[in-house]
Amino acid sequence: MKIxxxxxxxxxxxxxxxxxxxxxxxxxxxISVVTVASDIPMLPDELDALDEAQREQLEQANRALLEDxxxxxxxxxxRLQADGWAGSAIVRAGDAVDExxxxxxxxxxxxxxxxSHGAGLAERFLLGSVSESVLEHASCSxxxxxxxxxDTGAAAVEPGSNAPSKILLAYDQSDLSxxxxxxxASLPLEPDSEIDVVNVMPLITAYRQDIRQHISQIWQQKxxxxxxxxxxxxxxxxxxxxxxxTELREAESVSDEILDAAEQARSxxxxxxxxxxxxxxxxxxxxxxxxxxxxxxxxVWAVRKKNA
Numbered sequence: 001m002k003i004x005x006x007x008x009x010x011x012x013x014x015x016x017x018x019x020x021x022x023x024x025x026x027x028x029x030x031i032s033v034v035t036v037a038s039d040i041p042m043l044p045d046e047l048d049a050l051d052e053a054q055r056e057q058l059e060q061a062n063r064a065l066l067e068d069x070x071x072x073x074x075x076x077x078x079r080l081q082a083d084g085w086a087g088s089a090i091v092r093a094g095d096a097v098d099e100x101x102x103x104x105x106x107x108x109x110x111x112x113x114x115x116s117h118g119a120g121l122a123e124r125f126l127l128g129s130v131s132e133s134v135l136e137h138a139s140c141s142x143x144x145x146x147x148x149x150x151d152t153g154a155a156a157v158e159p160g161s162n163a164p165s166k167i168l169l170a171y172d173q174s175d176l177s178x179x180x181x182x183x184x185a186s187l188p189l190e191p192d193s194e195i196d197v198v199n200v201m202p203l204i205t206a207y208r209q210d211i212r213q214h215i216s217q218i219w220q221q222k223x224x225x226x227x228x229x230x231x232x233x234x235x236x237x238x239x240x241x242x243x244x245x246t247e248l249r250e251a252e253s254v255s256d257e258i259l260d261a262a263e264q265a266r267s268x269x270x271x272x273x274x275x276x277x278x279x280x281x282x283x284x285x286x287x288x289x290x291x292x293x294x295x296x297x298x299x300v301w302a303v304r305k306k307n308a
Contacts, residue, residue: 001029003087004109006100006134008035009072012115016145017076019299020113021083023269024162024188024240032087032107033076036099037069066093097133104140111301113143135293135302141274143301144293164192168267170258170292171199173229176273180303184271185237194243198261199230200254223248255288259296267298274302 005020007013020031069091077089088107092099104112114131135142169184171177184195201223227248234246251257262270274289293300 001026001110002107003029003031003111003113004100004104004107005031005033005076005113006035006096006115006130007033007072007076008096008130009068010115012145012147014115015147016113016115017079019145021079022163023165024190024193026186027188029085030087031080031085032090032103032109033073033080034090034092034100034103035069035073035076036096037066037091037093038096066091069093096130097137100130100134101138104138109140111141111143112138113145116144116146132294136290138304141302141304143299145299146297162188162190164190164194165269166194166265166267167196167269167271168258168262168265169195169197170270170272171197171230171233172254172273173199173226173233174273174275176275176303176305178233179305180271180273181233181237183303185239187240189240191241192243193241194245194265195239195241196245196247196261196265196267197230197234198247198249198258199226200257200261201226201248201250202254203250203252223250255291258288258292262296262298269299269301270296271301271303274304 003020003025005017007017017033025031073089073091077087080087080089090103092103100112100114103109112134114134116131131144135144167184169177169180171181181197189195230246230248234244247261249257249261258270258272261267270292272289272292289302293302
């Protein structure tokens, strides 16, 4: 697996790299880091108003930003090497989103990892503009890392080792969600890791009471079939941990129920298929993926069919 971690010197980006180093990615993975130096924003009229001395000061400031970016990426690249990962350290100048996507394409990355520059809203987090834009437009999977709660008590992990994971897998019988199961099952998880595979049945609320009564038996039969399919899908994989739970839920909002399930399980990662809707120049996220990525209090791995 080829993984690209985007760094910008913030605490959020540092959390993303720490998560990456703690997570059990395949041992033959290559993990690269990229940082983008953006010039100090100036409007054309503002540039025209500068005298020669001020232009020189602006150029010096932009060079200093580039030097800081180079120093940052060297430091973070050293963390990867100390942990035993192959990869590269890359500095780009320009727009952060465009450059991250360009580097991912150049490396043929399977996964982009970013921190979430979130602000609290009703005890949830909103994505920063860079993270959300990369998630929206990347042609590969994207992992948005959110800062864990202060009470997690996560112990430090020695270089070259992994932390136990608490992962919630969102399942819906689709081919893509089966690929998510395959991906998670292939990871060299620590034996103490816990996996919760959750399937949510959307409740039927639009019909009259008498109509719902007529279909109640059909609904129960559908529920039994979905429960069986869920259990068979999990049993068909060979997992690195024995701590696998399955749960079939019913709710009006699938995405909200997945968010609630993750909070109740105290998951540190949600993995789900990223069902994009085609657009002329880019890929647009499905509403469920976007909502879960925005409002989850834990990290979110949106698995996308590469170059879909």
